[in-house]
Amino acid sequence: MEPAANYQSDVLVIGSGAAGLTTALQLADHHSVIIVSKGPLTEGSTYYAQGGIAAVFDESDSIESHVEDTLIAGAGLCERETVEFTTRNAREALQWLIDEGVGFDQVESKADSPTYHLNQEGGHSHRRILHAADATGKAVQTTLQSKVLAHPNIKVLERFNAVDLITGRRLQREPGCYGAYLWNRKLERVETAAARFVVLATGGSSKVYQYTSNPDIASGDGIAMAWRAGCSVTNMEFNQFHPTCLYHPNAQSFLLTEALRGEGAVLRRPDGSRFMDSFHEAAELAPRDVVARAIDYEMKRLGADCMYLDISHQTEAFLRHHFPTIFEKCLSLGIDMSKQPIPVVPAAHYTCGGITTNLNAETDLPRLYAVGEVAYTGLHGANRMASNSLLECLVFARAAAQHILEQSHETPVVDHLPAWDDSQVSDSDEEVVIQHNWHELRLFMWDYVGIVRTTKRLERALHRIQLLQQEIHDYYSNFKVSNNLLELRNLVQVAELIVHSALARKESRGLHYTLDYPDLDPNAKPTKLVPQHL
Known part of the structure; x- marks a missing residue:
């Protein structure tokens, strides 16, 4: 008989960003949950997300408009059913975050209920971006993290790498996912984690590129593990390059949120001239792929190291209030964004494709779910619209949790798993x-x-x-x-x-x-x- 697993739970969540933490919190009142975090709990893409989360809160806006904007940004490859599902469930998901304690920025109002300050970003036809200044991800991550750490049914394993999924094929059982091998970085050994359900929430894979806005952990782990386990992937050719990362030798990976352009920032060549109106009628508010390509084209055409983002028409007080993180970061590097333009370059930012899932976040492999940037749901198509990413994390984490709760009584646990065999390997000296x-x-x-x-x-x-x-x-x-x-x-x-x-x-x-x-294929x-x- 195989030895008992080192860890056992009803649900194993691999990944500790918005998608993983939301899934865990939605399940923990009814199930035991283990969260696997490759680094410290905060070290993920969610923590660094600046812009915000898209949802219809303004009376002049509509779900239909959010749907159409998303379809247009996705360049004809979004799955309408997924887009409608996501936008329809957006406000309820955001309200859950608010109820959990996330403090989105508000404006003064005589209304009984809070009135939220809404940003507008590229591709959106209305102001619909809820945000917490320019550090929305940090507010979401720290709030959910505090709830997770306080919940008695959730165990967090920090500094553990998921190595591979343990499947029915490996166990000579019916198809399905029964757990995972985890590398305990502190003890430097591979351990086993058994679960009735496994949720991949490992984020994207932008670290495959030399220049990226992502933290170091974004190495495509979930996508690669799911592929090796037999899951299909979709639309992996669509990797979003964020148009505006700060160009400075001491500021690698620092993102300059799209909301800057929403507040009137313009892109300039080194000689000070604007160029985006030559590439798209929406100029600086064009979809990200258009803006990134325009910057890349101008850099290559001119042999320039960077372009410049100029929001100096706004006052220092305005910038300090709305973009405190960015203002202080720039100032620390000798750039006063209220007086001078900011040097920018594109950088790999978001993986629009991923593990193929349905509206319940189920993969091709029974008992295995994928949520967040690791998944292909059909929401983003050929280009993600700004601030739909954290929204997707929330909506599909809640959908996955609901489906797991409905399947729980039918899914037995397998607590004995084959131990990792490292008897034939040695320490590397290379x-x-x-x-x-x-x-x-x-x-x-x-x-x-x-x-x-x-x-x-x-x-x-x-x-x-x-x-x-x-x-x-x-x-x-x-x-x-x-x-x-x-x-x-x-x-x-x-x-x-x-x-x-x-x-x-x-x-x-x-x-x-x-x-x-260079042309579009109509089919x-x-x-x-x-x-x-x-």
């Missing part, structure tokens, strides 16, 4: 191999699979990926796991999925722009990849 491969992967993904692509560049990238995969497989087979090795293994897998998806799309649409196929569909062993 860590430089991982570091070299790590840097090579991120560099050629940026150069060959970035904002502008060609078939030749994609084929070169795929060739390099295949060589790296063999090296990493040999390394993984012979040496003990480490954080860098696990992340590199997953990033190379995700890189392959991105390139295969990009090669399959013979058109330019949304975030996928290729010089070889375009989502790009779905299915593992061969299914």
Whole structure:
């Protein structure tokens, strides 16, 4: 008989951002929950999200308008049913956050109920972005985190890497997910976690690119694990590059929220001239893919290191009130945004594709759910509209929890799992191999699979990926796991999925722009990849 699992719970949630914490809190009154956090609990993309969360709170706005704006931003590839489901459930999800204690900015009002200050961002036709100054993600993360840590039915495992899912195929049982192998970074050993249900909420994979706005943990772990377990993925070619990251040697990954442009910030060339009105009728409020491509084009055309974002028409008092985090960050680097423009460059920001799910957040594998940026729900299509990301986390976390509660009585627990076998491996004395491969992967993904692509560049990238995969497989087979090795293994897998998806799309649409196929395909569909062993 297999040994008992090191950890056992009704629900194993892998990931500790808005999606994972919301799922856990929705379930914990009825089920035991373990949350696996790769780093400290706060260290995820949610914590760094600045802009806000989109929902219809203004009487002049409508759900129909939110739907249409999302469909337009998604460039014809959104699934309307998903968009309608998400926007219809948006206000209730936001109200739950408010009830949990998230303090969204309000305006003075004589009304009995709170009146929230609503921002407008690119692609939105109305002001519908609830926010907490320019640190909405931090407010959401810290509020939910405090609730999670206080709940008696939730156990948090910090500094644990998920290594692989434990499936029915491995156990010689019926298809399904029965738990996961976890690498305990403190004890440096792989342990087992058994659960009746597993929820992947590991975020995106933008760390596959050299320049990214994401924290270090965004290494595509959930997507790669689900693919290895037999799940399909969809639309992996659509990686969103945020147009405006601060360009400064001491400010890597610092994002400049879209709300700056919503408040009138304009983009300028180094000579001070504007350029966005030459690329789109909405100028600075055009969808992110348009703005990122325009900045990239101007930088390459002029041989410039960056472009400039100028909001100096606003007063210092206004900027300090609405964008305190950004103002202080810029000031610490010698940039007074009330008097001078901010140097900016695009950076990989958001993974629009992911593990294929339905409206219950179910994957292809029974007992396995995927929520948040790790999932493809059909909401974003070929380009995510600003501030729909945290909304998706909330709506689908609640949907997953509801479905799990409904299935609970039918799903037995399997508490005995095969132990991890590391008897044939040794400690590595060649860590430089991982570091070299790590840097090579991120560099050629940026150069060959970035904002502008060609078939030749994609084929070169795929060739390099295949060589790296063999090296990493040999390394993984012979040496003990480490954080860098696990992340590199997953990033190379995700890189392959991105390139295969990009090669399959013979058109330019949304975030996928290729010089070889510049036109739209009128019959375009989502790009779905299915593992061969299914």
